[in-house]
Amino acid sequence: xxxxxxxTTAGPAPRTEGAPIVAQSPDTADWVSRFADDxxxxxxxxxPGKPVVVASGLSPSGPIHLGNLREVMTPHLVAxxxxxxxxxxxxxxxxxxYDRYRKVPAGIAGxxxxxxxxxxxxxxxxPAPEGSAYPNWAEHFKAAMTEALAELGVEFDGIxxxxxxxxxxxxxxxxxxxxHRADIDAILAQYRTKKAPGKKPQQKAVDEAELExxxxxxxxxxxxxxxxxxxxxxxxxxxxxxxxxLTTVTSYDDDTTELVYTCTACGFGETVRLSEFNRGKLxxxxxxxxxWAYEGVIFEPSGVDHSSPGSSFQVGGQIVGxxxxxxxxxxxxxxxxxxxxxxxxxxxxxxxxPGDALKIMEPQLLRWLYARRRPNQSFKIAFxxxxxxxYDEWDKLAGKVEDGSALPGDVAAYTRAVGTAAGELPxxxxxxxxxxxxxxxxxxxxxQDQALRILSELDPANPITDLADARPRYDKAEAWINTYVxxxxxxxxxxxxxxxLLKSLDDEARQSLRLxxxxxxxxxxxxxxxxxxxxVPKVRAGFSADATPKELPPEIKTAQRxxxxxxxxxxxxxxxxxxxxxxxxxxxxxxVRALLGx
Numbered sequence: 001x002x003x004x005x006x007x008t009t010a011g012p013a014p015r016t017e018g019a020p021i022v023a024q025s026p027d028t029a030d031w032v033s034r035f036a037d038d039x040x041x042x043x044x045x046x047x048p049g050k051p052v053v054v055a056s057g058l059s060p061s062g063p064i065h066l067g068n069l070r071e072v073m074t075p076h077l078v079a080x081x082x083x084x085x086x087x088x089x090x091x092x093x094x095x096x097x098y099d100r101y102r103k104v105p106a107g108i109a110g111x112x113x114x115x116x117x118x119x120x121x122x123x124x125x126x127p128a129p130e131g132s133a134y135p136n137w138a139e140h141f142k143a144a145m146t147e148a149l150a151e152l153g154v155e156f157d158g159i160x161x162x163x164x165x166x167x168x169x170x171x172x173x174x175x176x177x178x179x180h181r182a183d184i185d186a187i188l189a190q191y192r193t194k195k196a197p198g199k200k201p202q203q204k205a206v207d208e209a210e211l212e213x214x215x216x217x218x219x220x221x222x223x224x225x226x227x228x229x230x231x232x233x234x235x236x237x238x239x240x241x242x243x244x245x246l247t248t249v250t251s252y253d254d255d256t257t258e259l260v261y262t263c264t265a266c267g268f269g270e271t272v273r274l275s276e277f278n279r280g281k282l283x284x285x286x287x288x289x290x291x292w293a294y295e296g297v298i299f300e301p302s303g304v305d306h307s308s309p310g311s312s313f314q315v316g317g318q319i320v321g322x323x324x325x326x327x328x329x330x331x332x333x334x335x336x337x338x339x340x341x342x343x344x345x346x347x348x349x350x351x352x353x354p355g356d357a358l359k360i361m362e363p364q365l366l367r368w369l370y371a372r373r374r375p376n377q378s379f380k381i382a383f384x385x386x387x388x389x390x391y392d393e394w395d396k397l398a399g400k401v402e403d404g405s406a407l408p409g410d411v412a413a414y415t416r417a418v419g420t421a422a423g424e425l426p427x428x429x430x431x432x433x434x435x436x437x438x439x440x441x442x443x444x445x446x447x448q449d450q451a452l453r454i455l456s457e458l459d460p461a462n463p464i465t466d467l468a469d470a471r472p473r474y475d476k477a478e479a480w481i482n483t484y485v486x487x488x489x490x491x492x493x494x495x496x497x498x499x500x501l502l503k504s505l506d507d508e509a510r511q512s513l514r515l516x517x518x519x520x521x522x523x524x525x526x527x528x529x530x531x532x533x534x535x536v537p538k539v540r541a542g543f544s545a546d547a548t549p550k551e552l553p554p555e556i557k558t559a560q561r562x563x564x565x566x567x568x569x570x571x572x573x574x575x576x577x578x579x580x581x582x583x584x585x586x587x588x589x590x591x592v593r594a595l596l597g598x
Contacts, residue, residue: 029409031374032416035331036081039299042329047296051088054079054299055328056156057288059096060141061123062105065351066381067336069148073370074301074333076154083421091156092295097138098161098281100245101126120244120265124162138162148354152363153420166278173290173323175274177234177282179254180322184286185232187318188225191310225283237261237280241268245280289316293325300328301375335378339386357381360480362473363425365394368417372410383484391434398431428473430464436526437470439578441478442491443586454586458526491577493587494595498570502597505566512536512563513570513596520589529581537563570595 043052054075058064072093079091101123104115118126118137126137134140149156164170177184225234233249237259246265252258252274259277262269282290291297302313317327338352357366360383369390373379382390400406401414419425432455444450448467451474455464464470481490505513515536523532535545537559543552568577571592577583584592 029407030412032077032081032371033412035078035299036085038329039078040082040085040087043298046298046326050296051090052079052082052298053090053092053296055092055094055291055295055297056300057094057096058142058145059099059123060138060145061099061102062141063351063353064141064145065353066338066357067351069354070333070336070370070375071301071303072149072154072156073152073367074331074375075299076156077371077416078299079155080416080420091154092159092297093156094159094161094291095138095142096161097123097142098165099123101137120242120246122162122238122243122245124160125238125243144353144355148358151358152354152367153422153425155420155422161281165281168278170282170290170294171275171278173294174235174282175257176323177286177290178252178257178274181232181234183322184225184234184319187315188232188285191315225286234283234286235259235274235280236283237272237277239263239266239268240270240279242266285312285315286319288312289320289325289327290323292316292320292328293323296325297328299330301330301333304332304334331375333375337378337380339380339382339384352381352383356383360476360483361387361391362428362476364417364427365391367425368394368413371416372413383480387480388435388438395431395433426472428469428471430462430469431473432458432464432470434473434477435579436582437474437477438481439491439582440586441474441481442485442578443493443583446478450586454582457524457585460525491572491583493571493591494573497595497597498573501569508540509566510597512540513566515539516567517593517596517598520584520592524585524589526581526585529584533564533567533580533584534560570597 039052039054043050047053056072056075058068058071075091079089082089099122101118101121103119104113115126123138124136128134128136128140132140134143146158225232225236230250230252233252235249236245237247237249238245239247242263242265244263244265247261247263249259249261250269251260257273257275258271259274260269260271281287292300308314313327320327354366366381369379369381380386397406397410397414401411406414418427436458437455440451440454444454452464452467455467455470455474458464467474516532519532519536520529523529531545537556538547538552539545541556541559543556549557564580565575567580568574571577571583571587578586587595
């Protein structure tokens with residue numbers, strides 16, 4: 001359940017009549033700038049002299065996951081570029097907290113099927129999960145996302161749809177929609193029986209994704225609105241007795257705004273004046289375009305589900321005209337996946353949230369993952385060993401930006417990642433390699449004094465003297481080790497030498513260990529130990545320790561692997577482990593010598 005209100009996956013943006021969808025060239029170096037150009041131009045055409053309005057929408061029906069974050073990051077990056085150019089811009093995030101509680105989500109701790117009694121109520125009328133400090137279900141899940149967005153540097157204006165509807169802000173728009181219900185019904189009727197031509201079996205997965213996206217907003221339950229013997233109505237009251245939206249409008253008078261409804265859940269019915277009534281909302285396919293017009297939205301992305309006939313985005317492109325508005329421009333955006341997992345699904349529990357990601361990676365890296373890929377390109381966020389490679393790539397890019405060798409598109413993505421128009425995000429003062437920090441955190445198992453000792457020896461020319469200099473990156477790496485690395489992959493240094501293994505070694509292996517031990521003192525740094533452990537097999541084979549791979553026969557690589565495996569067995573009792581230079585530093589010279597048999 002949770003998170004998205006109208007977004008899922010990948011696909012080309014459909015061309016909706018009257019909506020100038022931004023084109024994206026495959027060779028675009030900086031997609032953000034291209035969108036900013038078009039958004040500024042469109043805003044000046046539609047609303048000259050007014051702030052540019054971009055929008056996102058999130059439904060706090062459960063954990064708001066990393067796939068939903070693309071719904072926020074895409075307009076955020078465009079809005080930030082517009083701010084950098086000196087324009088006023090508003091990034092609206094509509095919290096769809098007046099949506100119905102659709103079903104009990106999977107994977108929510110403390111939630112059981114007894115919560116099914118709340119299905120049909122507004123999310124803000126459902127109690128918060130057990131143990132929550134927040135007043136209701138919606139506020140509980142909004143809070144986690146709001147905290148993550150603050151860490152990511154996302155500036156936005158939040159709009160609670162509960163507040164908007166219950167305070168009567170949309171009353172005029174509701175009355176207008178009811179007055180023009182026949183026109184809305186005629187638009188919706190074009191799609192009610194329309195099927196995509198030539199549908200093939202492999203499209204089933206896409207169709208299920210579309211259904212999931214619609215269901216995420218409650219749209220599947222609401223569908224197009226009430227359509228029975230009394231006619232079509234684009235408005236759903238919440239019952240005055242049980243609080244649910246399982247209601248049917250049986251009559252409505254345009255002149256008096258008198259509305260009669262009955263509740264199928266509890267049997268309650270009443271007559272109200274819609275001009276004074278604030279306990280209900282427009283159905284989703286009318287609500288969304290109404291807000292485009294009301295808020296003057298110029299740019300808003302959406303999920304691939306809107307490439308299908310009858311989708312909210314396509315239908316909204318026609319209905320928005322009833323409210324004298326225009327459809328926003330914006331791309332369809334693609335999957336966001338997790339290393340080792342299938343596409344994120346908001347209807348399944350346990351999918352990672354932005355808060356989860358920010359526990360193990362700095363906000364700059366997470367921003368970069370969204371900034372460097374065009375919206376229609378899918379990408380993965382790593383919670384497994386791949387995070388170390390991503391960090392290596394990020395650090396390499398930082399070096400290229402610093403020395404001026406990075407490509408323009410890469411510089412743009414990097415710049416958007418490290419800060420916003422308001423300034424740079426807080427950063428690690430001394431950013432050591434993530435994989436090194438993870439190894440240190442793994443080996444030291446929470447002992448900060450020992451961690452500082454190792455880190456201070458990594459780079460003798462520029463030593464770390466306070467663990468705070470390695471934070472927050474060190475804390476992120478430590479959290480990754482403690483949370484996502486299986487216990488059987490954690491590193492435990494041997495307490496005593498492996499006497500049996502040492503006794504079984506041949507003379508070649510003994511000489512290699514002696515050469516390593518003799519070089520420890522003179523090479524006690526990360527770079528020095530790297531040179532040493534790779535150099536021992538070269539020297540034993542009669543080559544210089546400085547010889548490059550091109551100068552060496554293929555069997556040297558085999559000898560290196562054999563030597564490394566021996567060291568791992570002697571130090572940690574396994575075939576593999578953290579990078580040997582880091583492991584040696586962590587173990588310490590005296591203990592290394594003891595474990596190597598001295």
